[in-house]
Amino acid sequence: MIHLSELSWANLIVNCSAVLLLIGIVLHTRIFRKRSGQDDRLYFLMTVITMVMAVSDILTYVMDSSTFALAPSISYFFNSVYYVIFELFPAFFVLYLIVRRNPGKPLSLKKGILISLPAIAAVGMIIANWFGRFLFTVDPIEGSYTSEALYPLIYVMPVLYGVVALVLIFLLDKRVLWLYLVLILVKIFVGRFLWDVSSTALLFAMGLTFAHIHVMGKPIEHIRREERA
Amino acid sequence: MITVAPVSVATVYSDLMAFILISGLFYMFRQYRLWRNPEGDRIFQLLCVMVMINAVSNGFSYALHHNAVNLPQPVRMLLPTIAEYSVLLGAHVWFLFVEYKLYQSMDRIRKRHMLFSIPMVILLILFVVNLFTGFLFTVDEHSNFVWKPLFAVITILQYTYGIVPVGAIIHYIRLHGRLKFFHLTPVVMPVVVSCLFTLFSVYSARSFGFTLALVFMHFANANYWRFTDGESGFFNSLYLEEELSRKRIGSELPFSVDNPKKELFTILRTELPKDAEIIRQTEKDFLIIMEKGDAAAIQFLSTMLEEAVSEYDEEHPEAPIGFSVRINSEE
Numbered sequence: 001m002i003h004l005s006e007l008s009w010a011n012l013i014v015n016c017s018a019v020l021l022l023i024g025i026v027l028h029t030r031i032f033r034k035r036s037g038q039d040d041r042l043y044f045l046m047t048v049i050t051m052v053m054a055v056s057d058i059l060t061y062v063m064d065s066s067t068f069a070l071a072p073s074i075s076y077f078f079n080s081v082y083y084v085i086f087e088l089f090p091a092f093f094v095l096y097l098i099v100r101r102n103p104g105k106p107l108s109l110k111k112g113i114l115i116s117l118p119a120i121a122a123v124g125m126i127i128a129n130w131f132g133r134f135l136f137t138v139d140p141i142e143g144s145y146t147s148e149a150l151y152p153l154i155y156v157m158p159v160l161y162g163v164v165a166l167v168l169i170f171l172l173d174k175r176v177l178w179l180y181l182v183l184i185l186v187k188i189f190v191g192r193f194l195w196d197v198s199s200t201a202l203l204f205a206m207g208l209t210f211a212h213i214h215v216m217g218k219p220i221e222h223i224r225r226e227e228r229a
Numbered sequence: 230m231i232t233v234a235p236v237s238v239a240t241v242y243s244d245l246m247a248f249i250l251i252s253g254l255f256y257m258f259r260q261y262r263l264w265r266n267p268e269g270d271r272i273f274q275l276l277c278v279m280v281m282i283n284a285v286s287n288g289f290s291y292a293l294h295h296n297a298v299n300l301p302q303p304v305r306m307l308l309p310t311i312a313e314y315s316v317l318l319g320a321h322v323w324f325l326f327v328e329y330k331l332y333q334s335m336d337r338i339r340k341r342h343m344l345f346s347i348p349m350v351i352l353l354i355l356f357v358v359n360l361f362t363g364f365l366f367t368v369d370e371h372s373n374f375v376w377k378p379l380f381a382v383i384t385i386l387q388y389t390y391g392i393v394p395v396g397a398i399i400h401y402i403r404l405h406g407r408l409k410f411f412h413l414t415p416v417v418m419p420v421v422v423s424c425l426f427t428l429f430s431v432y433s434a435r436s437f438g439f440t441l442a443l444v445f446m447h448f449a450n451a452n453y454w455r456f457t458d459g460e461s462g463f464f465n466s467l468y469l470e471e472e473l474s475r476k477r478i479g480s481e482l483p484f485s486v487d488n489p490k491k492e493l494f495t496i497l498r499t500e501l502p503k504d505a506e507i508i509r510q511t512e513k514d515f516l517i518i519m520e521k522g523d524a525a526a527i528q529f530l531s532t533m534l535e536e537a538v539s540e541y542d543e544e545h546p547e548a549p550i551g552f553s554v555r556i557n558s559e560e
Contacts, residue, residue: 006238009432010239020441031410031452197239209253210257216452
């Protein structure tokens with residue numbers, strides 16, 4: 001039996017919105033994916049993992065509200081998937097911005113792995129939580145989710161990558177910087193001080209939307225400059 | 230002190246997100262000068278403004294739910310009135326936008342605008358009367374909505390205005406083939422899902438649904454501008470680059486003209502089969518590509534175009550188009 005609380009409904013709506021936004025992004029970026037550029041592939045990867053993140057988040061809330069025997073284990077699994085993507089997405093976004101900053105110079109695999117190492121370590125930490133339960137836990141009987149003492153560690157790598165990403169966005173095109181700042185501030189202030197709505201996947205999806213509009217805008221600006229010249 | 234009730238959090242949050250997303254969209258399209266078509270864009274901007282108004286008024290009115298607000302009744306009813314009327318106005322502008330996108334004619338809209346606007350004016354009067362009488366809906370002492378049976382008519386109208394343009398798009402696609410870069414599903418799906426959700430639950434996610442539809446309509450527009458030639462409406466060389474990278478071209482016919490003018494574009498549009506894609510590589514150089522087709526099909530196309538253009542040239546010897554096939558095909 002599933003009984004969703006009012007706040008779970010809010011999470012469900014926000015995450016479903018993220019999924020709908022991402023489905024549209026996947027469809028509309030088809031023509032860009034055909035170029036098979038490194039940035040296009042990274043963008044597609046980010047879109048897919050954000051979709052997985054949103055679906056995992058939906059399932060954790062559904063499982064938290066379920067009473068069948070396997071629900072706590074499934075909830076734990078999807079919580080782990082959610083956090084793994086939470087750690088990986090910012091690293092991929094930094095890689096994406098680096099590739100966008102250097103058009104025509106693909107990033108080597110070695111360099112890519114080196115930049116992603118902190119995120120990989122953070123993923124290791126999420127996997128290690130399975131044995132120690134030092135970050136979060138899901139009650140095996142009631143299925144309720146609880147943050148543990150070292151939970152803030154989850155935020156360390158995304159925050160670091162976030163700062164690097166903001167610097168890269170500033171260097172790439174400072175006109176879009178404030179949009180990303182607004183997204184981050186909304187996440188921090190609304191999430192921390194108003195309502196605990198799990199909106200990370202939606203905010204990632206919105207960040208991807210702005211990134212795509214930026215990609216669409218660039219060639220047109222380039223063509224216009226040529227026309228003016 | 231106003232406290233947002235847990236039941237309103239979902240609505241207020243999705244309205245806030247809708248507002249941020251649409252503001253970002255608006256800002257980026259202004260910054261990158263992605264507005265290319267002054268007439269169509271004006272309608273689109275109006276549509277964005279309508280959704281913004283809906284998000285703000287709906288968000289605030291839901292935030293006030295379960296709160297006792299010490300204000301006169303008409304003032305307390307103002308926010309839900311704006312929220313509901315903006316849905317109708319938004320649907321009306323969406324109607325106009327679809328009309329424009331399909332037929333690219335402001336004259337057509339001007340002619341029909343009055344007809345479309347009359348119901349809006351009548352509804353505005355009804356909404357104003359409702360502020361003082363509450364015959365459609367009202368708000369109780371805790372700022373919660375109380376719907377009256379007559380409001381069902383307004384709801385039906387809101388959805389009718391939303392559904393008719395979708396029907397028009399489907400009808401157009403059946404008549405003229407797919408719209409370039411436009412995907413109907415991501416535009417319609419969020420609207421349908423959010424409207425059903427709003428109808429059958431205590432939450433209202435309509436403005437976010439509308440916002441998603443706007444985002445994808447904009448994506449379609451931007452892709453269209455990015456990959457098409459402004460003068461002829463055919464694909465540009467950038468599109469050719471994307472197509473070549475896919476290696477999916479079955480056959481191609483490169484040709485040049487001495488005098489590229491509107492009449493040539495009309496000939497190309499009317500004479501060529503639907504699966505042929507026309508690319509304007511430079512001002513005078515064109516390329517027709519087809520996913521399928523062989524040398525015989527290309528020869529047939531070439532002869533057909535040559536005949537159509539020479540017929541035009543004979544009729545207009547003072548300014549002929551001057552058609553010639555370029556011999557640089559790989560076939």
